[in-house]
Amino acid sequence: QSALTQPPSASGSPGQSVTISCTGTSNDVGGYNYVSWYQQYPGKAPKLIIHEVTKRPSGVPDRISGSKSGNTASLTVSGLQAEDEADYYCCSYAGSNNFVFGTGTKVTVL
Amino acid sequence: EVQVVESGGGFVKPGGSLRLSCGASGLTFADAWMSWVRQAPGKGLEWVGRIRNKGTSDYPTPVKGRFTMSRDDSKNTVYLQMNSLTVEDTAVYYCTWSGFTYFASWGQGTLVTVSS
Numbered sequence: 254q255s256a257l258t259q260p261p262s263a264s265g266s267p268g269q270s271v272t273i274s275c276t277g278t279s280n281d282v283g284g285y286n287y288v289s290w291y292q293q294y295p296g297k298a299p300k301l302i303i304h305e306v307t308k309r310p311s312g313v314p315d316r317i318s319g320s321k322s323g324n325t326a327s328l329t330v331s332g333l334q335a336e337d338e339a340d341y342y343c344c345s346y347a348g349s350n351n352f353v354f355g356t357g358t359k360v361t362v363l
Numbered sequence: 364e365v366q367v368v369e370s371g372g373g374f375v376k377p378g379g380s381l382r383l384s385c386g387a388s389g390l391t392f393a394d395a396w397m398s399w400v401r402q403a404p405g406k407g408l409e410w411v412g413r414i415r416n417k418g419t420s421d422y423p424t425p426v427k428g429r430f431t432m433s434r435d436d437s438k439n440t441v442y443l444q445m446n447s448l449t450v451e452d453t454a455v456y457y458c459t460w461s462g463f464t465y466f467a468s469w470g471q472g473t474l475v476t477v478s479s
Contacts, residue, residue: 254423256407287464291408298457298472299400299408304465342408346464350421352410354400 257282257343257355264361265333273358275326275343281353283324287346290319290328292339299342303328330360338362365389365468369458372473375448383443383473385458392439398461399432399443401454402472409454413461414441425451448477 258276265271275282275290282288288306291299301310303319306326316331326345330337343355371383387395399411414420414432422430429448434441445452455474459466 285464289465291466298469299466300469301465301467304462304467310467344408344410344465350413351423352413352464354408354410357407 254281254347254351254353257345257353259341259343259355259358261356262359262361264363266363267333267335269333270329270331271333271337271360272327272329273341273343273360275328275345275355277324277326277345277353279324281345281347282321282326284348285346286321288319288321288326289344291342291344293342294339333362335362365460367458367460367468367470369456369470369473372456372475374476374478376479377449377477379448379477380444380446381448381475382445383456383458383475385441385443385470387439387441387458387460387468390460393436396461396463397432397434397441398459398466400457400459400466400469401452401475402457403451403454406454411456412443445475448475450477453477 263271290303292302293299306321307319341358347353367387369385398413412422420432431444455472457472458470460468
């Protein structure tokens with residue numbers, strides 16, 4: 254199972270929006286509405302921020318949103334803040350009780 | 364609030380074995396599905412396995428046959444038995460409380476180093 258493809262980096266100024274893509278295949282991202290996203294600060298554990306493509310867990314601000322089109326899922330962070338500077342990983346159910354993560358994207362707030 | 368705590372990491376030689384433990388609180392543990400996710404130094408996340416509430420488990424190809432998850436609901440604990448370890452297994456291992464298709468709450472991780 255190959256990792257999902259994410260851009261290595263993304264950046265934006267405070268107040269702007271940044272969108273991160275997560276590209277897989279019809280066997281994972283395209284085949285199921287089971288994409289989740291995780292935010293990870295350096296040296297810390299990942300934190301779930303989106304599940305089932307668009308759903309936000311309690312406590313996650315609504316300026317964070319998810320979407321999917323075909324084999325590509327996307328995470329958008331609007332109104333960028335300094336605290337959004339982190340690594341972001343997507344993950345998809347890949348059938349047969351398997352999961353595959355993305356390669357990760359480092360978001361920098363300029 | 365669900366809290367997850369891993370333990371048992373350490374240094375092991377190639378070919379060796381190690382057992383990690385993961386305790387969870389703030390949930391009905393007997394109903395919980397738990398997973399392990401690892402992260403090699405400077406690398407991305409990799410799913411390592413999942414154990415359902417009834418004790419059945421799933422593993423990805425890289426660890427299938429070498430890693431085994433088990434659980435003791437009386438202790439609110441799951442275990443990850445890792446055998447035939449290689450240097451490629453060096454990573455921080457995170458235990459997570461899982462939904463069916465996502466990883467909801469994560470522990471702080473425990474470092475496993477495989478080296479001669």
